[in-house]
Amino acid sequence: MGTISMTRNGSYIRMLCKAFVLVIFVSVLTAIASEKVYASNKLITDIYAEGKLGAAYDLYKQPLGTKNNQRVRATKQDYGKLYRLRSYVRIDNRISYKAYLHGKFQGYIDVRAFLYVQPVDSITALLLPSFISKTKNVYAEGTLAAAYDIYKYPVGTKKNQKIRGTRKDYGKVYRIRNIVNSETNTSYKVYLNGVYQGYIDYRALQKIKLINYKDKNVYAFGEYKNKAFGTGTFRIEKEVVNDLGSKYQINQNKKKTLVDQKSVEVIYTQQHEEKATGMRQIKNGNAFFYQVPVENTEMKGQQVKSYQNRYLNITAKAKVKGETWYRVWLNKHDGTKWTNPILGWIKESNTKPVNDTTKNYTLAFDVSEKSNQQGLTYHNGVYYVAFDLSREGYPNHSKIIAYNRNGVKLKETSPLPIGHGAELSFWKNKLYTTNGGGQEGAKVFVVDFEKNRVEDVIDLSRYGSSALATVKDDDTIIFHTAVDSNQGHTFSFVDRKGNLKKQFKIENAWVPQGIAYYNHTIYFYTNNLITKINENGQVIGQEYLAFKGESQGIEINKTNGKLIFGYNGTNRIYEQK
Structure with a gap:
C-alpha cells in the first residue's frame, strides 16, 4: 500500500510540475505576443531640438503611453526654461519628448508642455513639421551615411517589399520628396539622380539640406x-x-x-533689353505697338498708323528671335507740362531711319530782335519775320520786321492786331499772316507792310483753330487747322471769301509751326520736321532737323527753290545750302 501510494504521489507531483511549466510557457508567449502588439504602436524618432516650457506637465520615467509608467517630478518651477529635446515618441495617440535640462536627462514630457519647439540641426528642421500630419511633402537632400535598405512602401508598412540594399551608395546625395511617419517608423521617399528609388529609414541620411523650391x-x-x-x-x-x-x-x-x-x-x-537712343519713323502703318518685344495678342497695343508722320524717340532695344525691336516714346506737351508717353515696342522692320538733313542747311543770320520770333516769308532778297508781342504787353498783337541778307533791319511795323503772327506768306506786295494756336478760330490777315496796316481779314474760324496759311495763287489760300497740337492736321483750299474748294487730312506730325507752297508741294513745318505733301494729300517726304530751339516759320526762295526756315529761343534764320 505504501509503495503504491508513493508512486501515485510522485506521478501527481510530476504532473503538477509539467502543468506549471506549461503555464509559465504560455505566460511568456502571451507576454511576447503582447510586447509585439505594444511595439507595433510605438514610434521613436531621434531629433535635436529645444523648447521653452510654458505648461506644467509632469515628467515621467518612460514615454507617455507606457503601461505602469512612473512620475518623476512636476515642472512648475521650470516655467520659461529651455529644454533640450532628444527624441519624439508616439505610443498610440500619446506623444512625448525625451527631455534634458542643463545637460541632464529629466524624463519624458507631453509635447503640449512647450510654448515653442525649434530645431537645432537640419534633420530636425526637416522632421518636425511632419509630426503634425504624419506625412509631409518636402524638398530636401541628404547624404547616405548608413546602409539602410530601400523599400517599396513606407518603412513599417505590413508585408512591405525590400527593393535593394544601399551599401554601394555611401556618400551619394539623395533627394527627399516626402516624409512618412508610420505607427513604428519614420522614413523618406527618395530619389537618386532624378530617378525614384523607394522609401528609406530617416537615419540613413545625414547632412540634410533644405532646398527652397518655392515657386x-x-x-x-x-x-x-x-x-x-x-x-x-x-x-x-x-x-x-x-x-x-x-x-x-x-x-x-x-x-x-x-x-x-x-x-x-x-x-x-x-535681360534681352538694353538701353538705346536715337530716332525712327514708321514705315509700315499697319503694324502695331506691343507692350513687350514679342508678337503676342494680349500684349498688342494700338496701331502705329496715327504716328506715321512723327519721329519716334528710342529708349531701349531688344533682339528677339533674330529681330531687333525698339521701345519708343513721343514728344508730347499737354498744355501745362511735358508728358512724353511711352508708345511701346515696335519691330525695326516696321520702321525706317529718320531722314536727317541738318547738314544740308546753313545759318543765314542771327536775328537781332529779342521778341518771340514766329512766322516768316521771303521775297526778292528781303526776309519778313513776325514777332508775337504778348510778352511785351500787347496781347493778340504782333509786329513784322524786314531784314536784308546780312540780317540788317530794314523796316518794322507797329504792333498790329494779327494775333500770334504764326506764319507769313508774300503775295503781290501783300503779307498774309495767320493768328496761329489758341482757342480763337482761324483767321487770315492781309497786311500792307509799307503802309503799316491791316487791309483785310478773312474769317476761316468755321474750319477750326491753330491756323497757318500760305497763298497758292490769286484765288487760292491753303491753310492748316487742328483740334490740338497732338492730333491730326486738316489742310483746306479756299478762295478769298473762305469758300471751300477741297480739303484733306494727314496723321499727326506734331506742333504746327509753319507752312509754305511751291511747285505743287505743301511744305508743312512742325518741331524739327519738314513734311512734304502733294496737292492730293499724300505725304511724299520728310526731313528731320537737329537744330536747337523751337521751329518757327518756313518759306521757299521762289527763284532757286531753296528752303528757308526759322528757330527761336535764340532767334535765327537758316537756308538750304
Missing part, C-alpha cells in the same frame, strides 16, 4: 519647341522647380497651364 515669379515669353504642342507665343508667369523636374506656368489665351521647361523655348526676358 518663382518670372516675366518672360516663350513658345513651344515642338509646334505639335501649339503655336504662337505665350506669357511665362512662374518657374516651378522640384526634384521631379522643372516646369513653367504659362498663360496662353488666358488659360494657365504647367508645362515641362524642356518643351519651351524662352524667347524674351527683360
Whole structure:
C-alpha cells in the first residue's frame, strides 16, 4: 500500500510540475505576443531640438503611453526654461519628448508642455513639421551615411517589399520628396539622380539640406519647341522647380497651364533689353505697338498708323528671335507740362531711319530782335519775320520786321492786331499772316507792310483753330487747322471769301509751326520736321532737323527753290545750302 501510494504521489507531483511549466510557457508567449502588439504602436524618432516650457506637465520615467509608467517630478518651477529635446515618441495617440535640462536627462514630457519647439540641426528642421500630419511633402537632400535598405512602401508598412540594399551608395546625395511617419517608423521617399528609388529609414541620411523650391515669379515669353504642342507665343508667369523636374506656368489665351521647361523655348526676358537712343519713323502703318518685344495678342497695343508722320524717340532695344525691336516714346506737351508717353515696342522692320538733313542747311543770320520770333516769308532778297508781342504787353498783337541778307533791319511795323503772327506768306506786295494756336478760330490777315496796316481779314474760324496759311495763287489760300497740337492736321483750299474748294487730312506730325507752297508741294513745318505733301494729300517726304530751339516759320526762295526756315529761343534764320 505504501509503495503504491508513493508512486501515485510522485506521478501527481510530476504532473503538477509539467502543468506549471506549461503555464509559465504560455505566460511568456502571451507576454511576447503582447510586447509585439505594444511595439507595433510605438514610434521613436531621434531629433535635436529645444523648447521653452510654458505648461506644467509632469515628467515621467518612460514615454507617455507606457503601461505602469512612473512620475518623476512636476515642472512648475521650470516655467520659461529651455529644454533640450532628444527624441519624439508616439505610443498610440500619446506623444512625448525625451527631455534634458542643463545637460541632464529629466524624463519624458507631453509635447503640449512647450510654448515653442525649434530645431537645432537640419534633420530636425526637416522632421518636425511632419509630426503634425504624419506625412509631409518636402524638398530636401541628404547624404547616405548608413546602409539602410530601400523599400517599396513606407518603412513599417505590413508585408512591405525590400527593393535593394544601399551599401554601394555611401556618400551619394539623395533627394527627399516626402516624409512618412508610420505607427513604428519614420522614413523618406527618395530619389537618386532624378530617378525614384523607394522609401528609406530617416537615419540613413545625414547632412540634410533644405532646398527652397518655392515657386518663382518670372516675366518672360516663350513658345513651344515642338509646334505639335501649339503655336504662337505665350506669357511665362512662374518657374516651378522640384526634384521631379522643372516646369513653367504659362498663360496662353488666358488659360494657365504647367508645362515641362524642356518643351519651351524662352524667347524674351527683360535681360534681352538694353538701353538705346536715337530716332525712327514708321514705315509700315499697319503694324502695331506691343507692350513687350514679342508678337503676342494680349500684349498688342494700338496701331502705329496715327504716328506715321512723327519721329519716334528710342529708349531701349531688344533682339528677339533674330529681330531687333525698339521701345519708343513721343514728344508730347499737354498744355501745362511735358508728358512724353511711352508708345511701346515696335519691330525695326516696321520702321525706317529718320531722314536727317541738318547738314544740308546753313545759318543765314542771327536775328537781332529779342521778341518771340514766329512766322516768316521771303521775297526778292528781303526776309519778313513776325514777332508775337504778348510778352511785351500787347496781347493778340504782333509786329513784322524786314531784314536784308546780312540780317540788317530794314523796316518794322507797329504792333498790329494779327494775333500770334504764326506764319507769313508774300503775295503781290501783300503779307498774309495767320493768328496761329489758341482757342480763337482761324483767321487770315492781309497786311500792307509799307503802309503799316491791316487791309483785310478773312474769317476761316468755321474750319477750326491753330491756323497757318500760305497763298497758292490769286484765288487760292491753303491753310492748316487742328483740334490740338497732338492730333491730326486738316489742310483746306479756299478762295478769298473762305469758300471751300477741297480739303484733306494727314496723321499727326506734331506742333504746327509753319507752312509754305511751291511747285505743287505743301511744305508743312512742325518741331524739327519738314513734311512734304502733294496737292492730293499724300505725304511724299520728310526731313528731320537737329537744330536747337523751337521751329518757327518756313518759306521757299521762289527763284532757286531753296528752303528757308526759322528757330527761336535764340532767334535765327537758316537756308538750304
